[in-house]
Amino acid sequence: MQNSEIYLESLITSTPQEGTDLAIKLARKSIAAIQTDLETRKNLRGNYAQDTTQLIASAQVIAVEFQTIAMANNYWKP
Amino acid sequence: MQNSEIYLESLITSTPQEGTDLAIKLARKSIAAIQTDLETRKNLRGNYAQDTTQLIASAQVIAVEFQTIAMANNYWKP
Amino acid sequence: MQNSEIYLESLITSTPQEGTDLAIKLARKSIAAIQTDLETRKNLRGNYAQDTTQLIASAQVIAVEFQTIAMANNYWKP
Amino acid sequence: MQNSEIYLESLITSTPQEGTDLAIKLARKSIAAIQTDLETRKNLRGNYAQDTTQLIASAQVIAVEFQTIAMANNYWKP
Amino acid sequence: MQNSEIYLESLITSTPQEGTDLAIKLARKSIAAIQTDLETRKNLRGNYAQDTTQLIASAQVIAVEFQTIAMANNYWKP
Amino acid sequence: MQNSEIYLESLITSTPQEGTDLAIKLARKSIAAIQTDLETRKNLRGNYAQDTTQLIASAQVIAVEFQTIAMANNYWKP
Numbered sequence: 423m424q425n426s427e428i429y430l431e432s433l434i435t436s437t438p439q440e441g442t443d444l445a446i447k448l449a450r451k452s453i454a455a456i457q458t459d460l461e462t463r464k465n466l467r468g469n470y471a472q473d474t475t476q477l478i479a480s481a482q483v484i485a486v487e488f489q490t491i492a493m494a495n496n497y498w499k500p
Numbered sequence: 501m502q503n504s505e506i507y508l509e510s511l512i513t514s515t516p517q518e519g520t521d522l523a524i525k526l527a528r529k530s531i532a533a534i535q536t537d538l539e540t541r542k543n544l545r546g547n548y549a550q551d552t553t554q555l556i557a558s559a560q561v562i563a564v565e566f567q568t569i570a571m572a573n574n575y576w577k578p
Numbered sequence: 579m580q581n582s583e584i585y586l587e588s589l590i591t592s593t594p595q596e597g598t599d600l601a602i603k604l605a606r607k608s609i610a611a612i613q614t615d616l617e618t619r620k621n622l623r624g625n626y627a628q629d630t631t632q633l634i635a636s637a638q639v640i641a642v643e644f645q646t647i648a649m650a651n652n653y654w655k656p
Numbered sequence: 657m658q659n660s661e662i663y664l665e666s667l668i669t670s671t672p673q674e675g676t677d678l679a680i681k682l683a684r685k686s687i688a689a690i691q692t693d694l695e696t697r698k699n700l701r702g703n704y705a706q707d708t709t710q711l712i713a714s715a716q717v718i719a720v721e722f723q724t725i726a727m728a729n730n731y732w733k734p
Numbered sequence: 735m736q737n738s739e740i741y742l743e744s745l746i747t748s749t750p751q752e753g754t755d756l757a758i759k760l761a762r763k764s765i766a767a768i769q770t771d772l773e774t775r776k777n778l779r780g781n782y783a784q785d786t787t788q789l790i791a792s793a794q795v796i797a798v799e800f801q802t803i804a805m806a807n808n809y810w811k812p
Numbered sequence: 813m814q815n816s817e818i819y820l821e822s823l824i825t826s827t828p829q830e831g832t833d834l835a836i837k838l839a840r841k842s843i844a845a846i847q848t849d850l851e852t853r854k855n856l857r858g859n860y861a862q863d864t865t866q867l868i869a870s871a872q873v874i875a876v877e878f879q880t881i882a883m884a885n886n887y888w889k890p
Contacts, residue, residue, distance in 0.1 A: 637687050637714075
């Protein structure tokens with residue numbers, strides 16, 4: 423499960439929008455940790471990008487990850 | 501994944517209702533980050549707007565995003 | 579997406595029970611923001627009010643909205 | 657939507673176990689707010705009490721309501 | 735709904751691992767509150783323990799309950 | 813339900829990435845607590861690693877566990 427590659431050094435981002443990018447990255451990394459084969463993931467991708475139920479479910483994952491990141495950044499308050 | 505366009509400068513809104521608008525925007529941006537083709541998204545839209553299961557699932561995503569935004573705005577307390 | 583009508587001026591309610599009413603209202607407004615046609619929403623309503631899976635999913639949305647409202651009201655502590 | 661009956665005066669309970677009872681009550685009230693007919697709800701009940709998918713989904717609603725109630729009670733710390 | 739048996743005296747546990755045990759217990763108690771017949775629950779158990787969709791949904795319930803318990807224990811920080 | 817093996821001594825990790833590893837571990841342990849047979853779990857694994865709906869649902873569980881772990885670590889702020 424442990425990835426030798428370092429992909430997450432910090433939850434801190436400069437802007438909320440970069441926070442959403444990081445949320446998407448975390449969601450993808452979770453999926454990659456379960457389905458470790460890159461080719462399989464690419465093949466599966468066609469499925470869910472056309473299926474609104476799965477797109478909405480993906481947005482739910484991103485929303486939870488974004489909440490965590492927003493907390494870490496104290497909501498990017500000035 | 502990174503969008504060059506700036507669409508999220510701040511989580512702060514003037515009113516809770518604007519907070520709900522922002523929550524909906526964040527939910528849509530998550531979906532757009534996965535299904536990047538605008539035409540495909542438009543075509544898919546007809547599906548979920550008629551399907552109560554998907555409408556409810558969308559409302560769940562919006563609820564989580566709204567919670568994050570409400571926290572950021574200290575619940576718009578006067 | 580922006581509604582010109584003002585429907586949410588504050589997350590503050592007098593009692594927890596009014597908080598649950600507001601949670602339900604927020605959930606409905608999210609759905610109305612996606613399916614904007616009132617007649618279509620009325621027609622769809624018959625579906626989910628008879629379907630326990632969808633009733634439970636609706637209750638999940640309400641639970642998240644209620645948590646946000648409860649936080650905003652400091653849990654209506656005296 | 658507004659119920660004239662008062663069913664939720666406070667989120668405060670004496671014990672965590674009473675907190676779980678209240679969480680279940682809140683989940684039921686959410687469903688009753690959407691499916692307002694008592695007879696229909698009783699008939700539907702047979703469905704989901706035999707269906708593990710729906711039982712698990714119900715437990716998810718209860719878990720979120722319980723988290724809110726636990727926060728309100730400062731986790732019943734002595 | 736009220737169970738006369740006392741099964742939850744406190745959310746405090748000695749270790750995070752005991753916290754996960756308590757989270758699983760709370761999830762089970764929620765299901766038992768809805769499907770009150772022990773024999774029926776035993777029969778249903780075979781279903782979901784073989785169905786990965788339901789196993790994942792169960793893990794989601796446990797994750798939310800564990801979050802509440804972790805908050806109550808201040809994350810078991812020394 | 814209680815596992816005699818100690819697998820979770822602390823929620824504290826050195827880095828956010830180790831936090832995601834721990835989140836995945838917690839999610840797996842929840843599933844193992846329900847489906848206790850290792851061989852069955854291995855056989856079931858083939859199912860969900862090919863099914864995007866289940867991969868996304870798994871990522872949702874991991875996101876909630878990660879949020880808890882991130883809170884415990886005060887978001888790994890320096």
